[in-house]
Amino acid sequence: MTPQATRGAPVLLLLGLLLALYLLAPFAASVPFLFDADWHGADLAGILSATLVSVAAATTSTLLVTLGGVPLGFLLARADRARPRALFWRGIGLGVQLPLALPPLSSGVLLLFLIGYASPLGRLSGGRLTDSFVGIVLAEAFVSAPFLIVAARSAFRSLDPALLDVAATLGHAPAIVFRRVALPLCARGILAGAVLAWLRGFGEFGATAMVAYHPYSLPVFTYLAFGTEGLPAMLPVIAPTLLAALAALALLLGLERARPSWAVPAPADPAPLAAAPAGAAAGPAPALILRAGRQLDGFALAVEWRSTARRLAVLGASGSGKTMTLRVLAGLEPGAVRIGARDLGCLPPQERPLAYVPQSFGLFPHLPVGRQIAFAADSDPTLARHWSERLGLDALSGRRPDALSLGQQQRVALARALSRRDTRLLLLDEPFSALDATLRRRLGRDLLALQAETGLRTILVTHDPEEAMLLADELLLLDRGRVLQSGPVAALFARPVSEQAARLLGAVATARGVAIGPDRIAIGADVALRVSGAPLRPGPVGWAVRPYQLRVGPEGDYPATLLERGDAFDGQRRLRIRLGDAELDALADPDCPRPGLCRVSIDPEAIQVWSAG
Structure with missing residues (x-):
């Protein structure tokens, strides 16, 4: 800590302890009354009935809120990156949080406009939406939903979008990506939001009293008991509330402490790959035609490219549009793409015959190596076994990504990409940028061997001209979203079109x-x-x-x-x-x-x- 922070620490400690003291003081103040409370004269049957109503209503409302709130949180989180629709989704996000700002009685009044006796829905239902268990559920859902939506949105927003992109390029439809990637990785945050929503519904009084006074929920029963019997009779009534709150908070604490403990010491990287066997396809590939144009804040991309080479590279400085160009090819950004007679531009990413390896490798934190390699929708078990063995990953099949070295993570990502039945195009975004120089050279040679062995068309994004010379036959030079030059590697290195092109080439x-x-x-x-x-x-x-x-x-x-x-x-x-x-x-x-x-x-x-x- 800095000297200024050290000097300010006692003040911060005092302020924090004062608030904690205030929040705990009412519980401490109730202790002397434990023995004075009328435990024998308490209406135990009424307390039990009200408790069961509150537990059942809170549970039902939480299930309903979770059913719609989790997808809504996901959509709101994704819409934060969708600029054309940002204003619409911002309005939706603000609107669903309004119940947080309303007094509970006001929430109940608003609900009566919607489902009360005189409303169209009330008349249509014969008044069964109010003064009933259904009314309690509807009131609790209205006031508790924002807690789950906000928690889900925050959990999904923290998710690395590259993971969702990779899952899509491995052949999975959006619903499958949501179920197999987004939901498992955000489950703890969503469950914490569900617990908070349950607590909010369980303790709701104002909206419930306005919409459904009967049957008595525990908060309504507590209010009635206080009005008829006074303070001495309250401890037996609020005891179930305290117990429910303690149980829910214990669950929250358990969620917070139950961090996944996947990491174990990473073993050494497997041995370098042997030289590739002769005979891999080396002739011209079907013509690749790309047209990409994007206009963003302060940046414009305009790329046209045609090539029949099998080993291609996109070379440029940071911010030149390299990654965006690769994302157009993957179907993650709009653009025209054609390979031979096949038009890929109209296909979503999950229907394109390609595999995409982002700069971070895009490994799913919750899956072991064996399931990572077999993750693609069209994964071939025979190919998966072959590449697992070929890349030295057999002994790592039970390990998760944080138990792997960077070199091993890269090999897993490549094995996953190569295990698809219909892969025709391998897209690699700065695959060596996170590696030290020695490992970069070694894995570069490995990738060169794989290129020769598979005959796959590869497109490499890089800022390193040496990588481009080693791994590509043709280059596309980009500068600030524009094509500087394209053509065979040897021709570009011998005759760059300008000094800027020469500097990009090293x-x-x-x-x-x-x-x-x-x-x-x-x-x-x-x-x-x-x-x-x-x-x-x-x-x-x-x-x-x-x-x-x-x-x-x-x-x-x-x-x-x-x-x-x-x-x-x-x-x-x-x-x-x-x-x-x-x-x-x-x-x-x-x-x-x-x-x-x-x-x-x-x-x-x-x-x-x-x-x-």
């Missing part, structure tokens, strides 16, 4: 020159670089080369000047070199020359060139 330091031939760039008075690739047009160009691709040695092709020689680290030195008019970084062995004149070599294929005219 160029750190850029330089200027003049194309003086189809494969020559003049970068100074006496230096003309030789480049490969498509012939250059004469004129100003930009160019870049990575530090590890520039070699210093006495047999180098170009004269240069070594300006700085850094300290040796990890078997290399970082150098600063002037080549023509450009100053570049380079990496060299620790025993490289000292500052002064030197010579350098650059592979022509390593030089990126773009028009600067």
Whole structure:
């Protein structure tokens, strides 16, 4: 704690204890009257009857409220992210909480307008909706429903939306996603809301007295007893209320303390995958055609893309629209998608032949590994067993996600995706972003082996150009929602369309020159670089080369000047070199020359060139 927080702690403690004292004081004040109460003269039959009525009515109203309140809480939570309908749902959310702000007697008056003797519903029912057990249930449901709705909405709002998206892309309809994912993960919060709603209904007096004075509920019976017998007779009457409240609060405490204890020490990651067998499909795939356009606050996405490659990557900086593009392909955002002759744009996500692996892997916290892998609606048991064994997950089948390392979580997500019968497209959103460098390289090689083994078309979203070079044959470069460039990896790396594209492709330091031939760039008075690739047009160009691709040695092709020689680290030195008019970084062995004149070599294929005219 900060010094300011420490100094303020006694004040906070005092304020909290004062309120706690006030809330507990009435219970303490009743203790001396326990022995003075008329326990033998109490109307035990009336108390028992009123208690049973209140328990039955509170239970019935809570069941009814739960039946509609849980779906409503789910819809309200989901609507918080649905901007076009936000105003409508905001009104619904506000309206269903109004009973919280109303005095109970006012709630009863409003209900009489709806179900009283003179109302259309009252006349239609012959007056059976008031002064009856049904009336008690309706009154308690009206005043207690907001407690459950608010609790359910809060529970569903805290749910990671990626889990619902993944379940949909694994072939499950919305109702199944709700039942198998949302409901189990939010059950404790919903049950806590149901307990609060039961307590509110059990103790309701005002609305009940207005709508259904008979049969007596326990609060109404308590009021009558106080009016006829006075305070000494009240302890036997309120005893059932106290017992019911204590039981419900004990249940709440149990829910709070019953946190799932799934985590156990994560075992080491399984061994790297063996090399993929030969013979996997490597030829062109059916043409993938994508058109996506979204307009959000401060951001616009406009993407058109066509490719027949099997290994694709979407490369861009954070906020460029990469993930949104992937979500369009998955059917989680609107857009036109076609694969060959098949139009996917009109299909919901659960009907598309694909599997989606979000950045967080999207594993369901309540399911063990075995059930995760078999979760898809069209999961093939044979494929599930194959990929579980192939990815080294057999020994982990009983573990839940929080007992797995990040590498194991990624393998589970891949096994689940590959276990679908009809998967034609594997969508991977930044699959290595949460991993350290060593594990990232290892799992990248694993994914490369899986690509070769399955022949599946994969689309990888990444901000790392090295991942894109390793795992993709074609690239889509995005910048602020717009396509900068698309095409084969080698072509884009050799000829980025602009300096911005070159930087996205990994160029750190850029330089200027003049194309003086189809494969020559003049970068100074006496230096003309030789480049490969498509012939250059004469004129100003930009160019870049990575530090590890520039070699210093006495047999180098170009004269240069070594300006700085850094300290040796990890078997290399970082150098600063002037080549023509450009100053570049380079990496060299620790025993490289000292500052002064030197010579350098650059592979022509390593030089990126773009028009600067």
